[in-house]
Amino acid sequence: MNKITRKRIKLQRKENLNKKLALQVLFSIVLVGAVIFTKQLDTDLSKQFLNATNEIMTESIRPKEIGNDLKEFFSGVADKIPFMSNNNTEYVAPVSGKVYQNYGMVKGEDSSFYNHGIDIVSNTQSIRSVSGGKVAQIGNNDKLSNYIVIEDGDRLIIYGQIHQSFVKEGDKVSKGDIIGALNEESMNLHIEVWEDGESVNPAKLFKIN
Numbered sequence: 001m002n003k004i005t006r007k008r009i010k011l012q013r014k015e016n017l018n019k020k021l022a023l024q025v026l027f028s029i030v031l032v033g034a035v036i037f038t039k040q041l042d043t044d045l046s047k048q049f050l051n052a053t054n055e056i057m058t059e060s061i062r063p064k065e066i067g068n069d070l071k072e073f074f075s076g077v078a079d080k081i082p083f084m085s086n087n088n089t090e091y092v093a094p095v096s097g098k099v100y101q102n103y104g105m106v107k108g109e110d111s112s113f114y115n116h117g118i119d120i121v122s123n124t125q126s127i128r129s130v131s132g133g134k135v136a137q138i139g140n141n142d143k144l145s146n147y148i149v150i151e152d153g154d155r156l157i158i159y160g161q162i163h164q165s166f167v168k169e170g171d172k173v174s175k176g177d178i179i180g181a182l183n184e185e186s187m188n189l190h191i192e193v194w195e196d197g198e199s200v201n202p203a204k205l206f207k208i209n
Helices: 002-036 044-060 065-080
Strands: 098-101 104-107 111-113 117-121 126-128 132-140 143-152 157-161 178-181 187-193 196-202
Touching: 111 117, 143 178
Parallel strands: none
Antiparallel strands: 098 117, 104 111, 117 187, 126 178, 132 143, 143 157, 157 187, 187 196
């Protein structure tokens, strides 16, 4: 089994964990409803039920430990629900997280430069293709580190700071396909969009949650 296959399996296991988390959340909601109803009764049986329920919820729900998984799970749920997702649009966000460096001129203390893309601190390790297209190039340079270039009609979408690629040159991808993974330690993604030789602000195509 090669490294890329193992990486895909790892990400798939994480998705399976999210499914288990969904069942846990649903179970917790049912328990809360049962507790509210039972509290209206004042019998020995209802008190026993409340004590048992309290033990179950204490053991099964650990907010601090599952906080990030909850964010990723609900983000996935939103993608599955038509009125909450961007699946009916032409583009989707490559990751969820927070933009820490915007498109355009960046002024520093000693020097300034023009950022032709946006830089994101991601909550998820997997990177999804913003749109459908063809993998035009995979490479490495000082600016982007490891990168993937996907050709979408007249647009080129560049994914930089990638730790591992799951595609190869010539592959066709669909919107939302997992094309690579970020480094678990840095979790930073740089993305650029180019059209007719000029850069376009990626934030005009998709929103980062």
